[in-house]
Amino acid sequence: MGKVIKIGFFGCGNVGSGVWKLLTGFADNISHRTGLKFELKRALVRDIHKKRDIDFPEGFLTDQVDDILNDDEISIVLEFLGGEEPAFSWDLAALKKGKTVVTANKVALALHWHELQRAAKESGAGLYYEAAVCGAIPIIHTIEESLQANSISYLYGIVNGTTNYILSRMSKNGEDYETVLKDAQKLGLAEPDPAADVEGFDAAYKLSILASLAFHGKVPFEYVYREGITRVKLEDIRCGQELGYTLKLLAIAKRDGLKVETRVHPTFIAQDHPMANVSGSFNAVFLKGHACDEMMFMGKGAGDLPTASAIVSDLVRAASAPQHQYPTFTNEEKPAVGLVRNSDWKCAFYVRTMAKDAPGVLSRVAQTFADHGVSIAAMQQKGERQNDRVPLVFITHTARETDMQEAVRQIDPEIATVESLIRVEK
Amino acid sequence: MGKVIKIGFFGCGNVGSGVWKLLTGFADNISHRTGLKFELKRALVRDIHKKRDIDFPEGFLTDQVDDILNDDEISIVLEFLGGEEPAFSWDLAALKKGKTVVTANKVALALHWHELQRAAKESGAGLYYEAAVCGAIPIIHTIEESLQANSISYLYGIVNGTTNYILSRMSKNGEDYETVLKDAQKLGLAEPDPAADVEGFDAAYKLSILASLAFHGKVPFEYVYREGITRVKLEDIRCGQELGYTLKLLAIAKRDGLKVETRVHPTFIAQDHPMANVSGSFNAVFLKGHACDEMMFMGKGAGDLPTASAIVSDLVRAASAPQHQYPTFTNEEKPAVGLVRNSDWKCAFYVRTMAKDAPGVLSRVAQTFADHGVSIAAMQQKGERQNDRVPLVFITHTARETDMQEAVRQIDPEIATVESLIRVEK
Numbered sequence: 001m002g003k004v005i006k007i008g009f010f011g012c013g014n015v016g017s018g019v020w021k022l023l024t025g026f027a028d029n030i031s032h033r034t035g036l037k038f039e040l041k042r043a044l045v046r047d048i049h050k051k052r053d054i055d056f057p058e059g060f061l062t063d064q065v066d067d068i069l070n071d072d073e074i075s076i077v078l079e080f081l082g083g084e085e086p087a088f089s090w091d092l093a094a095l096k097k098g099k100t101v102v103t104a105n106k107v108a109l110a111l112h113w114h115e116l117q118r119a120a121k122e123s124g125a126g127l128y129y130e131a132a133v134c135g136a137i138p139i140i141h142t143i144e145e146s147l148q149a150n151s152i153s154y155l156y157g158i159v160n161g162t163t164n165y166i167l168s169r170m171s172k173n174g175e176d177y178e179t180v181l182k183d184a185q186k187l188g189l190a191e192p193d194p195a196a197d198v199e200g201f202d203a204a205y206k207l208s209i210l211a212s213l214a215f216h217g218k219v220p221f222e223y224v225y226r227e228g229i230t231r232v233k234l235e236d237i238r239c240g241q242e243l244g245y246t247l248k249l250l251a252i253a254k255r256d257g258l259k260v261e262t263r264v265h266p267t268f269i270a271q272d273h274p275m276a277n278v279s280g281s282f283n284a285v286f287l288k289g290h291a292c293d294e295m296m297f298m299g300k301g302a303g304d305l306p307t308a309s310a311i312v313s314d315l316v317r318a319a320s321a322p323q324h325q326y327p328t329f330t331n332e333e334k335p336a337v338g339l340v341r342n343s344d345w346k347c348a349f350y351v352r353t354m355a356k357d358a359p360g361v362l363s364r365v366a367q368t369f370a371d372h373g374v375s376i377a378a379m380q381q382k383g384e385r386q387n388d389r390v391p392l393v394f395i396t397h398t399a400r401e402t403d404m405q406e407a408v409r410q411i412d413p414e415i416a417t418v419e420s421l422i423r424v425e426k
Numbered sequence: 427m428g429k430v431i432k433i434g435f436f437g438c439g440n441v442g443s444g445v446w447k448l449l450t451g452f453a454d455n456i457s458h459r460t461g462l463k464f465e466l467k468r469a470l471v472r473d474i475h476k477k478r479d480i481d482f483p484e485g486f487l488t489d490q491v492d493d494i495l496n497d498d499e500i501s502i503v504l505e506f507l508g509g510e511e512p513a514f515s516w517d518l519a520a521l522k523k524g525k526t527v528v529t530a531n532k533v534a535l536a537l538h539w540h541e542l543q544r545a546a547k548e549s550g551a552g553l554y555y556e557a558a559v560c561g562a563i564p565i566i567h568t569i570e571e572s573l574q575a576n577s578i579s580y581l582y583g584i585v586n587g588t589t590n591y592i593l594s595r596m597s598k599n600g601e602d603y604e605t606v607l608k609d610a611q612k613l614g615l616a617e618p619d620p621a622a623d624v625e626g627f628d629a630a631y632k633l634s635i636l637a638s639l640a641f642h643g644k645v646p647f648e649y650v651y652r653e654g655i656t657r658v659k660l661e662d663i664r665c666g667q668e669l670g671y672t673l674k675l676l677a678i679a680k681r682d683g684l685k686v687e688t689r690v691h692p693t694f695i696a697q698d699h700p701m702a703n704v705s706g707s708f709n710a711v712f713l714k715g716h717a718c719d720e721m722m723f724m725g726k727g728a729g730d731l732p733t734a735s736a737i738v739s740d741l742v743r744a745a746s747a748p749q750h751q752y753p754t755f756t757n758e759e760k761p762a763v764g765l766v767r768n769s770d771w772k773c774a775f776y777v778r779t780m781a782k783d784a785p786g787v788l789s790r791v792a793q794t795f796a797d798h799g800v801s802i803a804a805m806q807q808k809g810e811r812q813n814d815r816v817p818l819v820f821i822t823h824t825a826r827e828t829d830m831q832e833a834v835r836q837i838d839p840e841i842a843t844v845e846s847l848i849r850v851e852k
Binding site for chain 2: 033137138141145147148149216278284292294295296297298303306310
């Protein structure tokens with residue numbers, strides 16, 4: 001048995017408690033398997049007097065960041081504060097002092113990755129971030145340490161458990177968005193201010209990280225197109241189901257020729273696609289490499305113990321590596337080759353219209369699509385007539401986003417109104 | 427850029443060619459990402475004059491194993507011979523000479539794992555085996571390096587692509603076993619002698635390896651219960667579909683209380699289970715850890731480049747580790763705690779009978795089940811009447827295997843014959 005490695009926590013809420021539970025309750029197994037012993041020395045919290053579920057030992061909690069930064073015995077800091085600041089400044093300070101940082105903080109990582117990485121390199125410390133994306137799923141390790149021999153052409157992620165929970169319940173039970181959101185808030189699956197999740201910010205931060213790894217170059221958060229689930233209508237979920245599709249909030253990164261595109265938006269996928277059965281609060285990443293072919297990784301994207309599982313795996317990795325440095329991977333600071341700010345890409349579309357029930361209407365709508373290079377793969381009358389209007393649902397072949405948007409603008413509302421436009425990935 | 431690492435191959439068929447393609451065609455990317463350079467020095471083959479797809483350089487192929495074993499420049503050997511011998515003896519000889527071995531050979535590993543590991547330990551070499559199970563899927567790395575803080579309670583695998591391809595086509599197209607098998611043989615997806623796949627041997631070897639890792643103790647191949655797909659009837663696949671199930675050849679490892687059970691057999695799973703959409707020649711592993719909760723990993727289980735993708739990831743790992751040793755994991759030589767030779771376990775069952783169409787028959791069959799502690803969750807009349815018999819399909823609640831087998835023996839064939847008995851996992 002080697003020496004004892006002393007650990008500090010930045011934060012000690014839900015995830016911190018999970019890590020505490022694992023590193024105390026499962027310590028003997030971890031030591032037996034890895035030959036490592038950890039001592040949890042200090043945790044930085046805002047209020048050391050707050051009532052907590054766990055009875056931490058006297059002196060473990062502190063509200064002074066310097067108690068950790070200036071403690072030379074602490075060689076590894078685990079950060080679960082979340083948010084950009086003060087987390088980023090403290091992580092940076094720890095790295096500059098030569099302490100290895102294991103972080104679950106997607107925001108600080110997505111926005112300041114290379115500053116953190118440079119600081120780590122300069123001081124000889126390590127920077128680990130498996131828990132920052134998709135909780136327990138080892139997607140970071142997998143891209144970094146199992147797919148080095150692959151050129152990745154695309155990556156689809158269900159990376160936000162809150163929105164997947166909401167969409168799954170809407171799909172399965174036919175409940176509407178507002179009802180399920182309120183319930184999710186009651187159950188603690190959605191925040192009182194749900195914007196970060198339902199507007200797709202959380203997914204976009206994670207996609208920025210995943211795409212940077214997959215394409216071996218920086219894909220900044222600002223380059224990710226983002227559209228949340230707040231405008232998703234139950235009727236479209238139902239129509240989609242009848243046509244063989246499941247609705248998911250997908251985070252998509254694709255290399256199309258030399259162009260790299262990244263986007264987060266509600267997306268229809270085929271019901272027999274492996275991601276279609278990823279439901280509830282589960283996350284998944286589906287990707288294709290030129291050697292490995294298609295792969296999918298599914299698991300819990302949040303929660304105290306699932307996140308702690310990923311953090312401890314990073315901790316073991318850090319503690320086993322010389323000077324705690326990352327063993328194999330070199331991340332790239334320069335932008336990904338072919339990176340563009342997204343406003344255009346190719347995909348198929350689901351378009352629901354309310355059209356006048358008169359001869360020639362279908363042909364005129366189809367002509368407008370055709371005029372913009374959009375061809376129709378299928379059309380069906382779905383749902384109920386309203387006054388003189390009938391619902392017509394179109395599925396298009398692959399088309400350009402900008403062409404499709406223009407076609408939709410050009411459809412004469414006197415003959416048909418476009419109620420919904422949802423992207424379809426095949 | 428560090429020194430050049432020189433590599434030998436044991437074997438140079440399909441997988442060897444895949445590794446050659448990746449390590450030559452993608453060499454610059456791999457070097458850029460990992461800082462490593464590899465030289466492919468020598469490949470051992472049976473016939474150096476055989477016509478091959480790749481035009482290997484003069485002197486690369488040899489039919490003398492000593493050309494590799496006695497070459498002190500070669501520090502890592504990649505083995506893709508398959509089968510127990512001579513692969514095991516040669517791997518052992520290489521390890522004894524201090525060469526690290528990266529193997530794709532499930533049979534040699536399952537049967538001689540600890541002999542190989544001991545030899546590696548003694549000489550200070552490394553032993554890597556990601557490609558031995560599930561091809562491109564990094565399931566070995568994941569269990570060893572991402573789930574150290576987990577107690578795994580169960581693991582379900584679709585680990586044989588041939589049988590998954592056959593069952594997927596039977597399920598999707600309603601084709602019978604013999605037709606699909608012949609087609610799979612034509613397509614190169616099944617061997618001319620298909621027994622290793624269709625009788626479940628291949629899956630049982632892989633399960634022995636996965637269960638040993640998951641339960642941190644040896645689970646010998648002989649302890650795995652094994653039943654193949656040769657007796658699967660199309661009618662049962664159809665009946666199961668109507669009841670909401672998909673048929674898969676599952677490799678199952680479970681820790682039930684203190685008992686560890688391992689078994690390979692055709693299994694019904696719910697159509698909305700994430701494994702139900704794993705079709706064609708894909709593999710997947712679904713597991714549960716006490717911290718990470720449920721996870722699934724899906725990908726190609728065979729093929730030249732997918733397997734090569736896993737081998738190169740091991741190669742990079744070995745080349746990056748001090749003395750090429752495995753960085754974190756200690757595997758256990760002693761048997762898994764609670765290991766039993768499997769003949770009994772608990773699961774639900776699908777039972778298809780042909781029963782006499784007369785009053786009291788259902789009640790007598792149900793009574794026989796009840797007498798053996800098996801309770802019925804659902805019963806349906808499915809399929810066509812034959813003479814005076816009607817097909818009755820039962821789904822049971824969880825019951826003991828031995829009780830179920832005894833109940834089936836006790837059903838009076840005068841009133842009902844048991845046509846099929848298929849295990850159901852929920």
